[in-house]
Each structure stands twice: as structure tokens, then as C-alpha cells.
Amino acid sequence: AAKDGGRGRLHFYAPDLHSRAEERSRLEQDLRDAIAGNALELYYQPVVSTATEKIAGFEALLRWNHPVTGWMSPAKFIPIAEESGLIGLIGEWAIRTACADLARWPTDVRCAVNVSPLQFANPELPTIVSKALESAGVDPARLELEITESVFLNSDEDTDAMFAALKNVGVRLALDDFGTGYSSLGYLQKAPFDKIKIDQSFVRGATEEGSRNGAIIAAITSLAQALGMDTTAEGVETLDELDMVRMFGCSHIQGYIYERPLDAATATDRLRTGLTAVAQGPRSARAAR
Numbered sequence: 001a002a003k004d005g006g007r008g009r010l011h012f013y014a015p016d017l018h019s020r021a022e023e024r025s026r027l028e029q030d031l032r033d034a035i036a037g038n039a040l041e042l043y044y045q046p047v048v049s050t051a052t053e054k055i056a057g058f059e060a061l062l063r064w065n066h067p068v069t070g071w072m073s074p075a076k077f078i079p080i081a082e083e084s085g086l087i088g089l090i091g092e093w094a095i096r097t098a099c100a101d102l103a104r105w106p107t108d109v110r111c112a113v114n115v116s117p118l119q120f121a122n123p124e125l126p127t128i129v130s131k132a133l134e135s136a137g138v139d140p141a142r143l144e145l146e147i148t149e150s151v152f153l154n155s156d157e158d159t160d161a162m163f164a165a166l167k168n169v170g171v172r173l174a175l176d177d178f179g180t181g182y183s184s185l186g187y188l189q190k191a192p193f194d195k196i197k198i199d200q201s202f203v204r205g206a207t208e209e210g211s212r213n214g215a216i217i218a219a220i221t222s223l224a225q226a227l228g229m230d231t232t233a234e235g236v237e238t239l240d241e242l243d244m245v246r247m248f249g250c251s252h253i254q255g256y257i258y259e260r261p262l263d264a265a266t267a268t269d270r271l272r273t274g275l276t277a278v279a280q281g282p283r284s285a286r287a288a289r
């Protein structure tokens with residue numbers, strides 16, 4: 001295939017593109033059915049406080065059990081929801097569902113919900129959020145909205161106004177996947193974030209010799225601290241990674257080392273039973289146990 005010229009490649013890819021477009025429109029219809037049939041679910045991944053080693057809150061993550069292909073990753077269906085305009089409905093459902101679940105959890109437990117840039121561009125978002133909080137009877141400070149750097153791509157007065165309106169509602173704001181997009185320190189200066197989420201691509205490999213990722217994590221963490229923001233290290237999978245992000249002072253840790261995303265009932269259960277002991281305590285204490 002490497003020998004193919006431009007024309008050969010065109011022939012090779014054309015049918016592929018066609019079927020991809022077909023698959024996409026089929027998925028779009030399935031997604032409409034899923035919304036109508038309540039087939040979407042929110043899973044909750046514990047976010048652990050470094051200081052207390054207790055569950056500080058959860059990140060709500062969409063799950064879709066597709067009738068034919070089974071569990072499908074949000075990384076695959078969120079883009080379809082965005083392109084088809086379904087993200088508005090799905091996003092509102094996620095916010096309302098997270099608020100309803102928050103109402104059943106202790107008041108010191110928070111929940112984060114991901115917000116698509118398209119939702120962020122909708123002037124109704126603050127109203128949607130405050131109504132969801134109100135009807136669930138939940139303190140706005142317990143809800144955290146996760147926003148990615150892409151909301152700044154075409155930022156203007158409307159972007160600033162949206163940040164102000166959301167802060168006015170009283171929710172917390174987190175900058176998700178920090179460092180993977182068009183990161184600019186200007187965002188941190190302008191927007192009222194309460195937390196920076198350090199993308200898992202920095203955590204991954206950071207413990208390997210010669211990796212620069214550790215230095216980057218340390219720098220982001222001290223910057224966040226100086227600005228009065230929390231930091232969550234995302235995607236922590238190994239004990240070495242856990243020790244490292246602890247050493248660098250990340251205030252929160254999220255990753256398979258503690259828990260994978262859990263269904264609502266199991267998440268609620270974990271609040272009662274606590275985390276499984278595997279990852280708890282500093283390394284020395286763990287070894288002694």
C-alpha cells in the first residue's frame with residue numbers, strides 16, 4: 001500500500017469513507033432512540049483527596065449500552081452527538097441526573113459533569129444548570145463543570161459572560177485535559193477555574209527514566225497552587241504513578257489505581273464502605289501492611 005500513488009489511494013479510501021458516513025448516520029439514529037428509550041447511563045468515577053485518601057467526589061461519565069455492538073465509548077458517540085445537535089439534550093440529561101444523584105449523597109461529596117463546548121456556547125446553560133440544582137435541592141458548590149481548552153478557541157465577550165454567569169450560579173469550574181490543547185496561561189488568568197485536571201498523557205510514562213512529564217506535572221501543580229486552584233491528576237494506574245503525583249502535590253487523584261467508573265448504586269455503596277485498600281497509604285506503610 002505504501003507504493004500506491006495518490007490516485008491509487010483515492011480508490012482505496014473512497015468506499016471506506018462512504019461506509020463511515022453510513023455508520024455515522026446509523027449511530028445518530030441509534031443515539032436518538034437511546035435518548036428516547038432512556039438507554040444512556042451515567043457512571044461515576046471516584047476522585048480521591050490526596051490529603052485524606054477519601055472519596056472527595058465523582059466524575060460523571062456517560063455510558064451507552066448499544067443494542068447491537070454493546071458498550072460504546074463516549075469518545076466515539078459524543079462527537080456524533082455534537083455534530084447532530086443531540087449533545088444539548090444529552091448534556092442536559094447528564095446535568096439533571098448528576099444533580100439527582102448528588103442529592104442522595106453526603107453533602108461533602110461533589111460531582112463533576114463534563115460540558116461540551118457546544119453546550120458552553122448555549123446562552124441557556126446557566127439556567128439549565130440552576131434549574132437542575134434547584135429541583136434536586138442541591139447546593140451549587142457541590143457541582144463542578146468540566147470544560148476543555150477548546151472553549152477558548154473562538155473566545156469573545158460571550159465566553160467571558162458565560163464564565164461569569166456560571167460563577168454567579170455558584171458552581172465550580174474545572175479545566176479538563178489541561179495541556180493537551182492550545183494551552184495558554186491566559187486562560188488561567190482570565191477564567192475563574194477552581195481546579196485544573198492534569199491530562200493522563202502527562203501521568204502516563206512520567207515515572208520512566210528521562211521522562212519530562214514529571215517536571216510538567218510539578219510545574220502545573222505549583223502554578224495551580226499559586227493561583228489557589230486544586231489539581232486532579234487523571235488516569236493514575238500504578239503505585240509508582242500514585243507516589244509520584246502525591247509527591248508533586250496534586251490535591252486530588254483519579255484513576256484505575258483507586259476505581260474505574262462505577263454505576264450509581266456501586267458508587268453510592270463505595271461512599272459507605274470506602275475505597276478498597278490496595279492503593280491506600282504511602283508506599284512504606286503499604287509495604288509494612
Ligand code: C2E
Nearest residue numbers: 061062073074075078094114115116235236237254255256
Ligand atoms: P474525560 O473527561 O477526560 O474523562 C476521563 C476519561 O479517562 C474517562 O474516559 C475515564 O474512564 C478515563 N480514565 C479514568 N481513569 C483512568 C485510568 O486510570 N486509565 C485510563 N486509561 N483511563 C482512565 P471515558 O469514560 O471513556 O470518557 C472519555 C471522554 O468522553 C471524557 O474524557 C469526556 O471528554 C467525554 N465524556 C464522557 N462523559 C461525557 C458527558 O457526559 N458529556 C460530555 N460532553 N463529554 C463526556
Ligand code: MG
Nearest residue numbers: 059114146176
Ligand atoms: Mg472530564
Ligand code: MG
Nearest residue numbers: 176177197234
Ligand atoms: Mg480529562
Ligand code: MG
Nearest residue numbers: 176177199200
Ligand atoms: Mg479527555
